[in-house]
Amino acid sequence: MVSSEASRRVTIHDVARTAGVSRQTVSRALNDKGEIDGGTKQRVLDAARELGYRPSRFARGLVRQDTTTIGLVIPDLLNPFFTEVAAAALEAARARGWHVVVYDTSDSAEEELGTLQVIGSQVDAVVGYFSRPEDELDRFTRGIPVVLIGREHHTPRFSSIRVEGAEGVKAAITHLVNAGHRRIGMLDHAGRAEPSVRRDWFAAAVAAHGLEAEVVERAAQSVDGGAGALEALLAEHPDVTAVFTFNDIIAMGALRAARRLGRRVPDDLAVVGFDGLQLGTVVDPALTSVALDTRRLGALAIDQVARLLTGATPLSADELVVQAQLLVRESA
Amino acid sequence: MVSSEASRRVTIHDVARTAGVSRQTVSRALNDKGEIDGGTKQRVLDAARELGYRPSRFARGLVRQDTTTIGLVIPDLLNPFFTEVAAAALEAARARGWHVVVYDTSDSAEEELGTLQVIGSQVDAVVGYFSRPEDELDRFTRGIPVVLIGREHHTPRFSSIRVEGAEGVKAAITHLVNAGHRRIGMLDHAGRAEPSVRRDWFAAAVAAHGLEAEVVERAAQSVDGGAGALEALLAEHPDVTAVFTFNDIIAMGALRAARRLGRRVPDDLAVVGFDGLQLGTVVDPALTSVALDTRRLGALAIDQVARLLTGATPLSADELVVQAQLLVRESA
DNA sequence: TTGAAAGCGATACCAT
DNA sequence: ATGGTATCGCTTTCAA
Numbered sequence: 001m002v003s004s005e006a007s008r009r010v011t012i013h014d015v016a017r018t019a020g021v022s023r024q025t026v027s028r029a030l031n032d033k034g035e036i037d038g039g040t041k042q043r044v045l046d047a048a049r050e051l052g053y054r055p056s057r058f059a060r061g062l063v064r065q066d067t068t069t070i071g072l073v074i075p076d077l078l079n080p081f082f083t084e085v086a087a088a089a090l091e092a093a094r095a096r097g098w099h100v101v102v103y104d105t106s107d108s109a110e111e112e113l114g115t116l117q118v119i120g121s122q123v124d125a126v127v128g129y130f131s132r133p134e135d136e137l138d139r140f141t142r143g144i145p146v147v148l149i150g151r152e153h154h155t156p157r158f159s160s161i162r163v164e165g166a167e168g169v170k171a172a173i174t175h176l177v178n179a180g181h182r183r184i185g186m187l188d189h190a191g192r193a194e195p196s197v198r199r200d201w202f203a204a205a206v207a208a209h210g211l212e213a214e215v216v217e218r219a220a221q222s223v224d225g226g227a228g229a230l231e232a233l234l235a236e237h238p239d240v241t242a243v244f245t246f247n248d249i250i251a252m253g254a255l256r257a258a259r260r261l262g263r264r265v266p267d268d269l270a271v272v273g274f275d276g277l278q279l280g281t282v283v284d285p286a287l288t289s290v291a292l293d294t295r296r297l298g299a300l301a302i303d304q305v306a307r308l309l310t311g312a313t314p315l316s317a318d319e320l321v322v323q324a325q326l327l328v329r330e331s332a
Numbered sequence: 333m334v335s336s337e338a339s340r341r342v343t344i345h346d347v348a349r350t351a352g353v354s355r356q357t358v359s360r361a362l363n364d365k366g367e368i369d370g371g372t373k374q375r376v377l378d379a380a381r382e383l384g385y386r387p388s389r390f391a392r393g394l395v396r397q398d399t400t401t402i403g404l405v406i407p408d409l410l411n412p413f414f415t416e417v418a419a420a421a422l423e424a425a426r427a428r429g430w431h432v433v434v435y436d437t438s439d440s441a442e443e444e445l446g447t448l449q450v451i452g453s454q455v456d457a458v459v460g461y462f463s464r465p466e467d468e469l470d471r472f473t474r475g476i477p478v479v480l481i482g483r484e485h486h487t488p489r490f491s492s493i494r495v496e497g498a499e500g501v502k503a504a505i506t507h508l509v510n511a512g513h514r515r516i517g518m519l520d521h522a523g524r525a526e527p528s529v530r531r532d533w534f535a536a537a538v539a540a541h542g543l544e545a546e547v548v549e550r551a552a553q554s555v556d557g558g559a560g561a562l563e564a565l566l567a568e569h570p571d572v573t574a575v576f577t578f579n580d581i582i583a584m585g586a587l588r589a590a591r592r593l594g595r596r597v598p599d600d601l602a603v604v605g606f607d608g609l610q611l612g613t614v615v616d617p618a619l620t621s622v623a624l625d626t627r628r629l630g631a632l633a634i635d636q637v638a639r640l641l642t643g644a645t646p647l648s649a650d651e652l653v654v655q656a657q658l659l660v661r662e663s664a
Numbered sequence: 665t666t667g668a669a670a671g672c673g674a675t676a677c678c679a680t
Numbered sequence: 681a682t683g684g685t686a687t688c689g690c691t692t693t694c695a696a
Binding site for chain 3: 009011012013023024027031055056058059060061062063064
Binding site: 009049052053054055056057058059060061062067069077078080083084086087090091094097099100101102103104106111118120121122142143144223249252255256259278279281282283284 | 390419423429433
């Protein structure tokens with residue numbers, strides 16, 4: 001009986017039969033090996049084309065253990081910061097001929113869990129952002145290298161790229177102080193319960209300059225969030241003449257709110273963001289920011305994966321650091 | 333002799349031996365099949381953990397032909413429009429449990445060729461943007477479904493999602509005319525030799541309203557490009573009170589140039605972009621735009637892939653269309 | 665409950 | 681130049 005519907009996969013065997021040769025001859029023809037007669041080769045190629053033959057990547061992968069595929073886990077690809085990191089990782093991976101499977105976890109712990117569950121069996125290494133506890137990560141990624149980005153600590157099990165911003169933030173505050181600002185506020189991120197590390201950097205920098213205790217408002221991570229927070233901050237503390245924000249998105253909201261309030265940037269109000277997004281150049285005035293080198297971030301992560309994968313000496317915690325640097329544009 | 337360096341892969345066989353059972357028992361334990369003694373199962377699990385065993389995705393894929401992986405080809409992930417499309421495709425694919433390998437071709441024909449060369453052997457279907465001729469695409473993707481985005485025509489070999497913007501652009505022009513504008517310019521894309529299709533839509537809409545022959549300036553695809561083009565346009569035609577742009581990026585440049593020239597938007601100059609990027613809300617005033625539903629675009633592409641993959645009736649050319657719609661925000 | 669054997673679809677090594 | 685055979689690592693019948 002002939003199978004009516006579900007057309008079985010065309011295998012190398014079918015091609016061999018159609019061309020009247022053996023399987024290995026087909027393999028030779030398709031992989032451009034030498035040691036094959038021109039005529040036979042053509043015959044095989046024709047048969048393959050005619051049958052619509054495609055080698056199984058699984059079968060092929062099984063025997064020649066080349067191709068590496070890494071999994072890149074991103075909380076939200078539409079967040080421009082993560083877009084930049086992803087693009088950087090993609091570029092670094094491409095340079096090595098690797099394939100990258102991208103997973104967007106939508107900022108959701110459940111999606112992250114779902115990703116974790118499938119990713120381990122699909123890739124040779126994992127890079128990215130995770131919020132779940134380490135023992136859980138370990139359970140699902142056992143046996144493959146994992147490089148975390150932006151986590152605070154490096155453990156023997158997980159490499160992690162640390163972001164070091166104290167210096168950069170200090171430079172930003174110095175820049176503001178030099179411009180005459182004395183009362184500097186911050187728009188922190190409202191997401192988590194505790195204040196952010198960036199806020200600690202800010203507090204330290206403000207203290208180092210002997211300025212008054214800082215004033216902080218918490219902002220939702222969006223343009224609107226930033227706008228609302230600036231309004232609130234200025235309502236309470238009209239004497240504030242400069243703000244540092246948790247990130248560039250919030251800073252853009254601040255920019256907008258400032259304009260609506262009739263405060264000119266940077267003259268009446270200086271704004272310094274964090275991240276140094278390319279996006280900062282589309283707003284007007286262009287955003288001054290404590291910038292992270294996202295390309296380096298991506299490259300570093302991929303480099304570490306490569307070392308872990310080949311058994312080369314991995315980079316130490318001290319080397320897995322990205323220093324933030326003040327990027328002066330127009331808003332401060 | 334014991335192999336010193338290259339630690340051989342840990343296979344199911346090793347686990348079986350360590351646990352003192354057969355390979356299929358290991359398989360049962362790991363895949364949570366029934367028909368296995370609790371004690372044995374635990375023993376196997378322990379052995380697996382101890383040895384750091386991970387099943388080979390190739391071997392597994394070979395026997396249970398499930399997991400589908402699609403390749404998503406994007407010219408430039410940092411271009412916000414493509415970011416949105418990519419995020420949409422990722423989301424639609426995730427909903428089906430598919431894995432997505434992302435390739436960023438850096439707007440380069442060579443990179444595109446490189447991608448084409450490897451992608452065919454790594455994925456079950458391809459979705460994305462290509463600039464190379466169809467016969468070349470065909471040569472490298474023979475046998476797998478390919479869904480093109482934004483190409484003008486659908487062929488039996490390649491499905492293609494078409495963007496239909498005539499209506500949306502017409503609505504935009506109508507909107508401008510209703511607001512009193514009579515002299516409307518366009519900032520077209522300077523990339524290719526010929527004028528863009530969007531310009532044709534613009535010309536048709538302007539003609540439909542019986543306005544004077546349109547004035548067009550060509551702009552490089554960047555904020556600066558848009559700014560420069562607007563300046564040039566206004567220098568030549570100071571009577572222009574509204575501009576329609578090839579895309580939102582160029583429109584943002586126009587916004588900036590307008591402010592620098594002292595033209596208030598939308599009062600002195602109305603600006604309408606194209607694409608409807610979310611990004612359009614970070615600038616001030618928020619950008620009015622002829623919007624493309626990128627989520628629908630991604631979902632449609634993935635839907636078509638699914639049909640092609642399962643042998644279901646594919647969507648016809650008429651169904652593979654995304655209609656652009658006027659999205660009024662603040663700049664016009 | 666467990667194990668033996670037969671594939672899955674390709675490539676590599678060794679004959680011929 | 682071509683074919684036979686073993687092999688990659690796992691899952692799936694089918695017996696026991």
